[in-house]
Amino acid sequence: MADMLVRLFDLRDDWSHVAAPAAQGIVVRKPIGPEHDQVIAWVRAAFGAPWASEVGVALANRPVSCFVAILDDALVGFACYDATALGFFGPSGVAEAFRRRGIGAALLRSCLLDMKLKGYGYAIIGGVGPGEFYRKIVGATEIPDSTPGVYRGVLRGRP
Numbered sequence: 001m002a003d004m005l006v007r008l009f010d011l012r013d014d015w016s017h018v019a020a021p022a023a024q025g026i027v028v029r030k031p032i033g034p035e036h037d038q039v040i041a042w043v044r045a046a047f048g049a050p051w052a053s054e055v056g057v058a059l060a061n062r063p064v065s066c067f068v069a070i071l072d073d074a075l076v077g078f079a080c081y082d083a084t085a086l087g088f089f090g091p092s093g094v095a096e097a098f099r100r101r102g103i104g105a106a107l108l109r110s111c112l113l114d115m116k117l118k119g120y121g122y123a124i125i126g127g128v129g130p131g132e133f134y135r136k137i138v139g140a141t142e143i144p145d146s147t148p149g150v151y152r153g154v155l156r157g158r159p
Helices: 016-023 033-047 049-060 103-118 131-138
Strands: 004-007 026-029 066-071 074-081 088-094 122-125
Touching: 004 131, 016 026, 016 103, 026 103, 033 049, 033 066, 033 074, 033 088, 049 066, 049 074, 049 088, 066 103, 074 103, 088 103, 103 122, 103 131
Parallel strands: 088 122
Antiparallel strands: 004 122, 026 066, 066 074, 074 088
């Protein structure tokens, strides 16, 4: 799974991407302090311990480098950046029942625009699975010879 590169300076400073989820009653925003443990627990249950660890890092950053998607006070998705390494987008996930509704795209765009507004010129999407999604939504391009990249030698939970 190769890394991908996004040219943040090509993104428009426009938050209209949150309108599609909002039309479904879904709010995309950054979580506040009292929600951090709930977000980490949800990610751990839905996506596993490694992603929960990365979310913990993003929530500890100041300002927080994580966005969540919420429907009726329940978490349905999340996306983070500056968790594995500075300038990296991810992890990101949406509950299976809520996929293909534009929520993942809204979370991705929120993170990348936040990165741009902080002064980043580029973002790296690490260890990409669905490459076509990132090409389509933000024009990401594959970085040659980027596997395993920063994930080389990462602990895999083996005893």
